[in-house]
Amino acid sequence: MRKVFNYKHLYYFWVVAKEGGMVRAAEKLDMTVQTISAQVRALERDLGYALLKPAGRGLALTDAGTAALRQADQIFQMGERLPEIVKDAASMPRVRFAVGISDGLPKTVVHKLLEPILGTPDLHLICNEGELDELLGDLALHRLDLVFTDQQAPANPNIKLTTHSMGASPVAWYSSLSWTQADAPSFPECLTQLPVLLPTHHNAMRGRLDLWFDQMGIQPRVVGEFEDSALLSAFGTSGMGLFPATAMAHDGLLDGLQLKEWGRSAGVEEHFFAIGAEKKVHHPLIQRVVSRAAGKP
Numbered sequence: 001m002r003k004v005f006n007y008k009h010l011y012y013f014w015v016v017a018k019e020g021g022m023v024r025a026a027e028k029l030d031m032t033v034q035t036i037s038a039q040v041r042a043l044e045r046d047l048g049y050a051l052l053k054p055a056g057r058g059l060a061l062t063d064a065g066t067a068a069l070r071q072a073d074q075i076f077q078m079g080e081r082l083p084e085i086v087k088d089a090a091s092m093p094r095v096r097f098a099v100g101i102s103d104g105l106p107k108t109v110v111h112k113l114l115e116p117i118l119g120t121p122d123l124h125l126i127c128n129e130g131e132l133d134e135l136l137g138d139l140a141l142h143r144l145d146l147v148f149t150d151q152q153a154p155a156n157p158n159i160k161l162t163t164h165s166m167g168a169s170p171v172a173w174y175s176s177l178s179w180t181q182a183d184a185p186s187f188p189e190c191l192t193q194l195p196v197l198l199p200t201h202h203n204a205m206r207g208r209l210d211l212w213f214d215q216m217g218i219q220p221r222v223v224g225e226f227e228d229s230a231l232l233s234a235f236g237t238s239g240m241g242l243f244p245a246t247a248m249a250h251d252g253l254l255d256g257l258q259l260k261e262w263g264r265s266a267g268v269e270e271h272f273f274a275i276g277a278e279k280k281v282h283h284p285l286i287q288r289v290v291s292r293a294a295g296k297p
Contacts, residue, residue: 010075014069171244177260
C-alpha cells in the first residue's frame with residue numbers, strides 16, 4: 001500500500017518555496033526555523049526525494065521540488081477558496097438531482113420525463129450521458145440518482161436495481177420537405193426507394209424496426225446508421241433521408257423545422273425506463289418522476 005504523506009508537511013514546504021527560504025517562511029508562519037526545516041525533511045522522507053538544495057546562502061528547488069511545487073500550488077490555491085465555496089453553498093441551498101441518460105435516448109423525451117421536477121425550487125439538475133453499463137456503475141456508487149434508458153435493467157447479482165416503466169411511444173417516420181415527391185410511393189413502400197437513416201444495432205429500437213421490415217416485406221434503402229438519436233435526427237432534418245423518431249418527440253421535431261411525417265410503423269414502440277439503485281433513503285424527486293409516468297398525481 002502506498003504511503004500517504006502529511007499535507008501539513010507539504011504546506012510548510014509550499015510556504016518555504018513561495019517565500020524563498022526557511023527564515024521568511026518561519027516569520028510568516030510564526031514558527032522556528034528548526035521546526036519548519038524538520039517538517040520539510042519529513043516530507044522529503046515520505047516522498048523519497050530531496051525537494052530543496054543549497055544555493056549560495058539560500059535554497060533552491062530541485063527538479064523534484066519544482067514538480068512538487070506545481071502540485072502544491074493547485075492544492076493550496078483550491079484550499080484558499082474553500083471558505084468562499086462553503087459560504088456560497090450554505091447561503092444558497094440546492095436540491096441536487098443527478099441523472100444518467102443512456103446513449104441513443106431522444107433528448108426531447110428525457111426532457112418530458114423530467115418535466116415533473118423542473119419547477120422544484122433551488123433545483124440543481126445534473127445530466128450525464130454514456131453507455132448503460134457505465135451509468136449503472138455510477139448508479140451503484142451513488143454518483144447518480146436515476147438512469148433513463150430504453151431497456152430494462154440487466155440482471156446483476158452484485159447490484160440491486162429497480163426498473164420503473166416510464167411508458168412507450170409509437171415510432172413515426174419523418175423527412176425534410178426536399179423529399180416530398182409527387183411520384184414517390186406511399187408509406188411504407190417509399191422506404192424501399194427513398195434514402196433511409198436508421199439507428200445502429202446498439203439501439204433497442206433497431207431490432208424492433210428490423211422485425212417490422214421483415215413482417216412488411218420491406219428492404220429499406222439504408223444510407224446511414226447512427227448510434228445517437230440526436231445525430232440521427234440532425235442528419236435527417238438536413239435532408240439526408242427519411243428517419244424514424246419516437247412520436248413523443250413529434251412537437252420538438254416539427255417546431256420551427258420544415259419536416260413531413262410519412263407515417264408510423266404499426267406495432268413498433270420505443271419503451272422508456274428509469275432505473276434506480278436500492279438504498280435505504282431514496283431521493284425525494286425520484287418518486288415524483290416515477291409517479292407522473294405511472295399516471296399518479
